[in-house]
Amino acid sequence: MADEAEIFSQLKQAVMEGDEDVAVAAAQAAVAAGVDPQRAIIEGLAAGMAEMGRLYEREECYVPELLVSSEALYAGLGVLRPLVIASGKAEKKGVAVIGVVQGDIHDIGKNLVKMMLEVNGIEVHDLGRDVDMERFITATQETQADLLCLSALMTTTMIAIKDYMPAFKTQLPGVKIMVGGAPLNQQLADEWGADGYGENAVEAARVAVRLLETK
Amino acid sequence: MHRDHSVKGKWVKCDQMTSQERWEALVNRRPTDRVPCLQFMLGHTAVVNGRPIAKIYDDGAESLACQRNAMALYGHDGLIMHGWANAGGAEFGGEIEFPYRKYTGAPLMKKNPVQSEEDAWDLRVPDDILSVGTMPIALEFSRLQYEAGLTVTLQVGSPLTWAGSVYGEERLMIWMLKKPELVHHVLRVITDFIRRKADYWIDRFGAERLMAFDLGIETNKLYSPKQFETFGFPYLREIHDHLTERGTAIILSHICGEQNKNLPLWARLSYGKRGMVSVGKEVAISKAREMFPDCVIMGNVDPVTVQEGTPEQVRMLCRACIEEGKDHPGGFALMTGCEVPPQAPPVNVDQMVKACRELGRY
Numbered sequence: 001m002a003d004e005a006e007i008f009s010q011l012k013q014a015v016m017e018g019d020e021d022v023a024v025a026a027a028q029a030a031v032a033a034g035v036d037p038q039r040a041i042i043e044g045l046a047a048g049m050a051e052m053g054r055l056y057e058r059e060e061c062y063v064p065e066l067l068v069s070s071e072a073l074y075a076g077l078g079v080l081r082p083l084v085i086a087s088g089k090a091e092k093k094g095v096a097v098i099g100v101v102q103g104d105i106h107d108i109g110k111n112l113v114k115m116m117l118e119v120n121g122i123e124v125h126d127l128g129r130d131v132d133m134e135r136f137i138t139a140t141q142e143t144q145a146d147l148l149c150l151s152a153l154m155t156t157t158m159i160a161i162k163d164y165m166p167a168f169k170t171q172l173p174g175v176k177i178m179v180g181g182a183p184l185n186q187q188l189a190d191e192w193g194a195d196g197y198g199e200n201a202v203e204a205a206r207v208a209v210r211l212l213e214t215k
Numbered sequence: 216m217h218r219d220h221s222v223k224g225k226w227v228k229c230d231q232m233t234s235q236e237r238w239e240a241l242v243n244r245r246p247t248d249r250v251p252c253l254q255f256m257l258g259h260t261a262v263v264n265g266r267p268i269a270k271i272y273d274d275g276a277e278s279l280a281c282q283r284n285a286m287a288l289y290g291h292d293g294l295i296m297h298g299w300a301n302a303g304g305a306e307f308g309g310e311i312e313f314p315y316r317k318y319t320g321a322p323l324m325k326k327n328p329v330q331s332e333e334d335a336w337d338l339r340v341p342d343d344i345l346s347v348g349t350m351p352i353a354l355e356f357s358r359l360q361y362e363a364g365l366t367v368t369l370q371v372g373s374p375l376t377w378a379g380s381v382y383g384e385e386r387l388m389i390w391m392l393k394k395p396e397l398v399h400h401v402l403r404v405i406t407d408f409i410r411r412k413a414d415y416w417i418d419r420f421g422a423e424r425l426m427a428f429d430l431g432i433e434t435n436k437l438y439s440p441k442q443f444e445t446f447g448f449p450y451l452r453e454i455h456d457h458l459t460e461r462g463t464a465i466i467l468s469h470i471c472g473e474q475n476k477n478l479p480l481w482a483r484l485s486y487g488k489r490g491m492v493s494v495g496k497e498v499a500i501s502k503a504r505e506m507f508p509d510c511v512i513m514g515n516v517d518p519v520t521v522q523e524g525t526p527e528q529v530r531m532l533c534r535a536c537i538e539e540g541k542d543h544p545g546g547f548a549l550m551t552g553c554e555v556p557p558q559a560p561p562v563n564v565d566q567m568v569k570a571c572r573e574l575g576r577y
Binding site: 101105107160 | 316319321388391558
C-alpha cells in the first residue's frame with residue numbers, strides 16, 4: 001500500500017498534469033489507505049493547483065493548462081470531499097458568493113477564481129453569469145456569506161459593479177466585496193468602494209484569504 | 216472642414232483635408248495634414264444617436280447611419296464597420312442575443328453551436344453561407360457602404376476567436392490540450408467558411424474597395440504564444456494570404472489585449488496592398504512600429520480611461536500616443552486600444568479628435 005507522502009505526490013502530480021483518471025485513482029488510493037481525506041485534499045490536490053497558480057503567475061503555463069488541471073482537481077475532490085463532509089471535520093475559512101454581473105457571459109475568469117477560492121478552503125456559492133443585483137444580495141444573505149465576488153469583462157458591464165455597490169454597502173453590512181475582470185484595476189476598485197481586487201485568479205485568492213482573516 | 220479655433224490662447228489651424236481625403240491619403244501612402252483619428256466606434260455611435268446599441272448589430276441601414284452621423288459629429292476619419300469580437304457562432308447555428316438589455320454592449324452568445332464532440336466532428340460549412348446567422352445583416356451593411364461610395368468592410372476572423380464562439384471559450388481551451396485534432400477540424404471548417412465569405416465579397420464589391428479586418432483576442436493572458444502558433448497563426452496566415460493573392464486593398468488586424476509574445480507571428484502575416492494594425496494599451500506603440508514597419512499603426516488610448524477618466528487624462532494619453540507614433544514611416548492613426556466604450560462620455564471621445572488637431576499636425 002502506498003504511503004501518505006506518495007499518495008499526496010500522486011494527487012499533486014495528477015492535478016499538475018491535468019489527468020482526471022489518475023486524480024480519481026490516487027484519491028481512491030488515499031481512501032483505501034486510510035489517509036485523512038482533508039489532508040489529501042490540502043497536501044495533494046490543492047498543493048498541485050497552488051503550484052499551477054505559481055506557474056501561471058510566472059507565465060510558465062496559461063489558462064488552458066489551468067482549466068485542465070481544475071478538471072483533475074474537481075475529479076479528485078469528487079472522491080474526497082463527501083468523506084470530509086461526512087466526517088463533520090470540514091474546515092472552511094469562510095463563505096463566498098461569486099458571479100459575473102448582468103449583461104456579461106464571460107465566465108472563465110470567474111470560474112478560475114472560484115476554483116482557487118475552494119482550493120484555499122473557502123466555501124463558494126457560484127451564481128453563474130449574467131447575474132443582477134438582487135440575486136447577488138439575496139444569495140449573499142441566504143448563505144450568510146462573508147465575501148461577495150463580482151466579475152466583469154466588458155467596459156459596458158463593469159459599470160454594473162459601480163451601480164451595484166451602494167446597494168451592497170447598505171444591504172450587506174459586514175460583507176467584504178471583491179471585484180475583478182480585464183477592464184478593472186485597483187484604482188477603480190478603490191474608487192468604487194470595493195474591499196479587494198485581484199488582477200488574476202491566484203492574486204484574487206490571496207486577497208480573499210487576507211480579507212477573511214481580517215474580518 | 217473645421218474652422219480655425221483658439222485653445223488656451225493659442226490659435227489652432229483648421230484641418231486642411233476632409234476626413235475622406237485624409238483616409239484616402241493614409242491608405243494610399245500619401246502625406247496627411249495631421250494624424251488621423253480612426254475609431255472602433257460601434258455601440259457608442261448608437262448611444263450618441265439616441266438609438267439602442269443593438270441596432271448597430273442587427274440592422275445594417277441603422278448601423279451605417281449611426282456610424283456616419285457619429286463621424287460627422289466628432290469629426291474622426293473612420294472606421295465604419297459591422298462586426299464584433301465574439302462573432303462566428305451564429306453562422307454555425309448558435310443562438311445570439313443582440314444587446315438590447317441594460318449593460319450589454321455587443322451581441323452575446325446564448326448557446327454555442329458545438330456542445331459535444333459529435334457536434335464538433337459534424338460541423339460543416341453551410342451550403343448557402345449568405346443566409347446563415349448574421350450574414351444577411353453584414354451583407355446589407357456592405358451593400359450600403361458600396362452604394363455610398365465608402366470602403367467596404369468585411370470581418371474575417373480571427374478563426375481561433377471565432378472558434379471560441381463556436382465551442383465556448385472554456386471548452387475550446389480544454390480541447391486544445393485534450394483533443395487538438397478536434398479543434399483543428401473546427402478551425403479548418405471556420406477558415407473555409409471565412410474564405411468563401413471573402414471570395415463572395417471580393418467578387419461582388421471588388422478587392423480594390425475592400426477592407427478585410429480580423430479581431431483577434433488571442434491574448435497571452437489566456438493563451439501561450441505556442442498555443443497561438445499552433446491553433447491561431449496557421450489559419451490566420453491562410454486567410455491573409457488568400458486575401459492578399461486576391462488583391463485586397465486593405466487588411467486590418469486588431470491585435471487585442473496583451474499580445475506582446477504573439478507579435479512576431481502577427482508580423483509574419485501578409486497584409487494585402489495596405490496593412491493596418493491596431494494594438495491595445497498593453498502593446499507599446501514603439502514596439503508595434505518595430506514589428507510592423509510597413510503597416511499603419513493604430514492605437515492605443517486606454518478605453519477604460521476614455522470611459523472613466525477626465526478629458527484631461529484622455530488628452531494626456533493621446534499626447535503620448537501621438538508623440539510615439541506620429542513619425543512612423545508606415546503611417547499612424549490615433550485610436551482607442553479597443554472599441555470605444557459605448558457609454559463613454561462624449562467629451563472624452565471628442566478629446567481624441569481634438570488632440571489630433573492640436574497635437575498631431577504635420
